[in-house]
Structures are given as C-alpha cells and as structure tokens.
Amino acid sequence: MSFDLTPEQRQFRDMMRSFVDERVAPHAAEYDRTQEFPWESYKACQELELSSLGIPEEYGGAGADMVTQAIMAEEIARGCASTSVTMLISKLGMLPVMNFASEDIKRHYLPKIASGEIQASYCLSEADAGSDVASMRCRAVRDGDDYIITGSKYWITNAGISDTYTVFATVDSSKGAKGVTAFLVEKDWGVEFPKHEDKMGLRASPTGEIVLNEVRVPATHRIGEEGEGFKIAMHTLDRSRPTIGAQAVGIAQAAIDYAGGYMKQRKAFGGPIANLQGLRFMLADMAIRTEAARTLVYRACSQIDEGDPEGTLTYLGAAAKSFASDTAMSVTTDAVQLLGGYGFTKEFPVERYMRDAKITQIYEGTNQVQRVVVAKHLLK
Numbered sequence: 016m017s018f019d020l021t022p023e024q025r026q027f028r029d030m031m032r033s034f035v036d037e038r039v040a041p042h043a044a045e046y047d048r049t050q051e052f053p054w055e056s057y058k059a060c061q062e063l064e065l066s067s068l069g070i071p072e073e074y075g076g077a078g079a080d081m082v083t084q085a086i087m088a089e090e091i092a093r094g095c096a097s098t099s100v101t102m103l104i105s106k107l108g109m110l111p112v113m114n115f116a117s118e119d120i121k122r123h124y125l126p127k128i129a130s131g132e133i134q135a136s137y138c139l140s141e142a143d144a145g146s147d148v149a150s151m152r153c154r155a156v157r158d159g160d161d162y163i164i165t166g167s168k169y170w171i172t173n174a175g176i177s178d179t180y181t182v183f184a185t186v187d188s189s190k191g192a193k194g195v196t197a198f199l200v201e202k203d204w205g206v207e208f209p210k211h212e213d214k215m216g217l218r219a220s221p222t223g224e225i226v227l228n229e230v231r232v233p234a235t236h237r238i239g240e241e242g243e244g245f246k247i248a249m250h251t252l253d254r255s256r257p258t259i260g261a262q263a264v265g266i267a268q269a270a271i272d273y274a275g276g277y278m279k280q281r282k283a284f285g286g287p288i289a290n291l292q293g294l295r296f297m298l299a300d301m302a303i304r305t306e307a308a309r310t311l312v313y314r315a316c317s318q319i320d321e322g323d324p325e326g327t328l329t330y331l332g333a334a335a336k337s338f339a340s341d342t343a344m345s346v347t348t349d350a351v352q353l354l355g356g357y358g359f360t361k362e363f364p365v366e367r368y369m370r371d372a373k374i375t376q377i378y379e380g381t382n383q384v385q386r387v388v389v390a391k392h393l394l395k
C-alpha cells in the first residue's frame with residue numbers, strides 16, 4: 016500500500032495547479048458576484064479535455080483513476096468552487112448510465128459528455144424529499160413503449176444548462192424505495208426550469224427546480240429495471256461523495272494558502288502576525304485537519320479504483336465527505352478570523368471560501384445523513 020501519489024498523478028496535480036491559477040481563479044470573484052455560469056473557466060477546462068477524465072476509454076473518455084479525478088476536483092475548487100462542481104456534475108449524472116444503462120444508451124451519450132459537447136444533471140431531491148429519498152412523489156407511468164413522467168425535482172445543479180437529466184421517479188409510491196426508477200431525459204423533451212435559487216455560496220453554479228409535466232420518455236431510456244432506482248441512486252452517491260470531499264479539501268487549502276500569505280504580510284505588535292504563536296497554532300491546526308481530510312478522500316477514491324474489495328466504500332465515502340466538508344467549514348471560518356475585519360469583506364476571498372464551504376456539508380447528502388450511513392455500517 017502506498018500513501019504517495021504516482022509520478023503521473025503528481026505531474027497532473029502540478030499542471031492543474033498552474034492552470035487553475037492562470038485560467039480559473041482570476042474569474043472566481045466576478046462569477047461569484049454576478050452569479051453567471053462560469054463559461055470562461057468551463058471552456059478553459061474543456062481545452063484540457065477535463066470532462067473526459069471520468070469517462071471510460073471505450074466510450075471516448077480518458078478513463079482516469081478516481082484519485083486523479085479527486086485531484087482535478089480539489090485543484091479547481093482551490094481556485095473556484097463553482098467551476099469545480101460544474102466539472103463534477105456531468106459525471107454524477109452519468110454514473111447511473113455508466114453502471115446500469117443499456118449499451119446503446121452508453122454509446123450514444125457518454126462520448127458526448129467526454130468531449131464536453133453536452134452536460135448532464137442528477138435529479139434525485141424534491142421539495143419535500145431531500146434526505147428521505149424514498150418518499151419522492153415524481154411519478155412515471157408506463158404507456159406502451161414510453162413512460163410519462165410528471166413531477167418536480169428540486170436543488171438541481173446545472174438546471175437549464177445541462178442537456179440531459181438523470182431523473183429518479185416512482186412507478187409505485189406505495190412501494191417506497193422499491194418503486195423508485197431511474198430515467199435519462201433529454202432537455203428538449205419538455206423539461207421546464209421555472210425557478211433558480213439565489214444562493215449563499217457556489218453562486219456561479221446554477222441550482223434550480225426542474226418540472227416534468229407529462230414528459231414522454233422512451234422505455235429505452237429507463238436506467239436499470241423498474242424499482243432499482245433507489246439502489247442505483249445510492250450506488251452512484253457512494254462513488255461521487257469522495258469527490259465532494261476533494262472539493263472541500265480544495266476550498267480548505269485555498270483558505271490556508273491565503274491566510275498564511277496574509278500572516279506574513281500583516282504587521283502588529285512590532286512584527287508580522289505570523290510571529291504570534293496563537294495565530295501560528297491556528298494555521299497549523301487548519302493544515303493538520305486538511306491533510307487528514309485529503310488522505311481520507313484519497314483512501315475512499317482508491318477503494319473505488321480497487322473495486323471496493325472489502326465492501327466498505329459506502330462507509331468510507333460517507334466518512335470522507337463528512338470529515339472533509341466539516342474540515343472545510345471550520346478551516347475557512349478560521350481563515351476569516353485570521354484576517355480579522357478584512358476577512359469579513361468582499362475585498363478578500365476568504366469570505367467566499369467560507370460561503371462556498373457551507374454547501375459541501377449539505378449536498379450529496381447532509382453530514383447528518385453521512386453519519387446515519389457510517390453508524391449503520393458500524394452497527395450492522
């Protein structure tokens with residue numbers, strides 16, 4: 016077992032670091048202010064073919080390992096958390112396709128995602144069913160060779176921007192989790208986008224409601240069998256939550272880097288505040304927790320690469336996501352503290368890091384849900 020990145024992974028990280036500093040980070044504050052989709056940063060990422068990383072080679076992707084994908088998420092998040100989730104979301108939408116869809120569907124959609132020609136969203140949550148997925152109301156009724164889907168999905172990342180929507184709907188709400196079924200729905204089949212959220216953080220990543228009003232979806236676009244949707248959703252989140260952990264680590268690292276630089280410049284009591292032991296210890300604690308979070312994230316990612324040999328991925332993914340995001344929240348809060356009044360203003364980026372960190376404790380399952388998952392593993 017090696018705890019070191021391979022030479023290729025290290026080279027990729029170094030390349031990503033300079034790329035993000037040059038092409039992504041400079042736009043982050045302005046996109047955060049305007050809430051515009053970060054097209055410039057997204058297109059720069061496409062020039063590096065980053066969308067292809069998570070797609071297998073046989074479907075036109077680069078087939079990168081999960082640790083490399085985590086490095087991508089972390090490094091982009093260090094510069095712009097919104098761009099980072101933008102680069103992760105299509106993979107989340109496509110994981111059910113990669114693992115459970117028919118060969119025809121895979122061959123049709125995955126190469127387009129890999130090339131960046133289209134983007135995908137993952138539509139699980141509803142206004143009244145967030146953590147409690149099984150109580151969803153969006154319904155799918157079989158009609159000959161099609162399904163008619165009616166309902167609304169909430170908190171959808173990339174709503175209106177994405178070209179495809181992986182929608183979870185119930186074919187029989189009396190069956191709870193066992194009625195949930197997954198579908199791939201194209202935007203042009205009648206998906207509506209009535210509402211976008213005005214968010215505290217991750218403001219350049221659009222989040223909105225999607226409405227399906229008797230949208231006709233060919234049965235060929237059902238992913239897996241009827242009633243398999245709940246397990247498909249959980250299987251998908253097991254493989255995605257570690258990358259949310261990676262995003263959180265990137266945000267935390269940005270806060271450490273900025274606060275450390277500030278401490279060397281800012282003078283008080285006759286010298287730089289970097290000489291004050293109380294503040295040095297704060298920065299040290301921030302780094303220690305972030306390093307531990309990074310290691311846990313890489314461990315969960317390597318479990319995915321190894322094919323989950325011990326069946327511990329569900330637990331490790333939940334542990335990595337919750338630990339890394341709790342770390343990002345406390346580290347960014349401390350970074351604001353280290354900058355004092357300046358940290359509380361929009362002239363400095365640490366308040367944005369703090370706002371962006373918050374969502375990592377909430378999406379892809381709240382950190383309370385992650386603890387439900389961890390406890391279930393311990394007590395089974």
Ligand code: CAA
Nearest residue numbers: 139140146148149171172192246249250329378379380384
């Ligand atoms: N993999 C495969 N199967 C799983 C599974 C997993 N990880 N977890 C549970 N299952 C199976 C169980 O074995 C069980 O199967 P059987 O009935 O055959 O035994 C079935 O699924 C039901 O499991 P539970 O009884 O454990 O389900 P539950 O209703 O108690 O829910 C939960 C458990 C952990 C709370 C789950 O509902 C959950 O994770 N909720 C959070 C949802 C979430 O993360 N939402 C985020 C939305 S995505 C997002 O944020 C996207 C974005 O845009 C960024």
